[in-house]
Amino acid sequence: EVQLVESGGGLVQPGGSLRLSCAASGFTFSSYAMHWVRQAPGKGLEYVSAISSNGGSTYYANSVKGRFTISRDNSKNTLYLQMGSLRAEDMAVYYCARGPAVAGHFDYWGQGTLVTVSS
Amino acid sequence: EIVMTQSPATLSVSPGERATLSCRASQSVSSNLAWYQQKPGQAPRLLIYGASTRATGIPARFSGSGSGTEFTLTISSLQSEDFAVYYCQQYNNWPPTFGPGTKVDIK
Numbered sequence: 001e002v003q004l005v006e007s008g009g010g011l012v013q014p015g016g017s018l019r020l021s022c023a024a025s026g027f028t029f030s031s032y033a034m035h036w037v038r039q040a041p042g043k044g045l046e047y048v049s050a051i052s053s054n055g056g057s058t059y060y061a062n063s064v065k066g067r068f069t070i071s072r073d074n075s076k077n078t079l080y081l082q083m084g085s086l087r088a089e090d091m092a093v094y095y096c097a098r099g100p101a102v103a104g105h106f107d108y109w110g111q112g113t114l115v116t117v118s119s
Numbered sequence: 120e121i122v123m124t125q126s127p128a129t130l131s132v133s134p135g136e137r138a139t140l141s142c143r144a145s146q147s148v149s150s151n152l153a154w155y156q157q158k159p160g161q162a163p164r165l166l167i168y169g170a171s172t173r174a175t176g177i178p179a180r181f182s183g184s185g186s187g188t189e190f191t192l193t194i195s196s197l198q199s200e201d202f203a204v205y206y207c208q209q210y211n212n213w214p215p216t217f218g219p220g221t222k223v224d225i226k
Binding site: 037044045046047059061062095103104105106107108109110111112 | 163214218
């Protein structure tokens, strides 16, 4: 069974940093692109970032480019999102998702982790 | 960036009835279109990809159609567990973009 479990969310002050993790199991992690998608409270879905299966290529939405860094450790079956210079508008539930490709749909999602940006 | 729109914003349907949800792209996305279902407090679930291919385990009452800029998700006979928000997503152009969602609620 495919499982994606996010962790690392919490309360952070504006301008602060946070690192999210996504532990994957039930599939060959190193064979899939991985993604982060977020959802602000009561709002729709917003794409954040993608990383290729071997980690060699990364992609970002304009809204987070230069502030967020996506990475992965295929030996640990774990995806990361390092978030910096956090703003109020970054407050959201962050989902990791598996995709068959960097540019594609998302076939499995984690349960999400909430990031709250507030002073 | 491709803008996705969905209509209606809310659809009130009785159990057993047919529901038709629309999604439009601001430019052609070919058949690179997915549909997701999201229930309160849960992560989205993939229903349809490639505009018309059902994802693993998705019941046959869900069907997708369309190409280019106009797409439709049809739920042939609504069950109680189908009341949720439905999002379309294009992945033809970077970045992937989602529609604002259609809420299907009980009439």
